[in-house]
């Protein structure tokens with residue numbers, strides 16, 4: 599019986615473990631702590647804490663871009679970022 603696995607198998611297993619850990623991390627809610635304010639029209643959008651894209655609606659359970667689970671407990675204290683005007 600081999601208790602120690604051959605070294606050749608390790609990179610593949612490490613890759614699988616990393617993949618599974620990353621997939622699981624999307625299900626742990628991350629707090630939304632930033633809002634972007636567009637100076638063009640004054641509209642504000644919350645930012646996904648993982649992929650930093652603007653969220654279409656507030657208080658969504660998940661980011662519709664990356665699938666990150668979202669927590670809105672700290673949204674009242676979110677930092678407001680001003681989006682630069684594109685010319």
Ligand SMILES: [Zn+2]
Nearest residue numbers: 646649661664
């Ligand atoms: Zn996202």
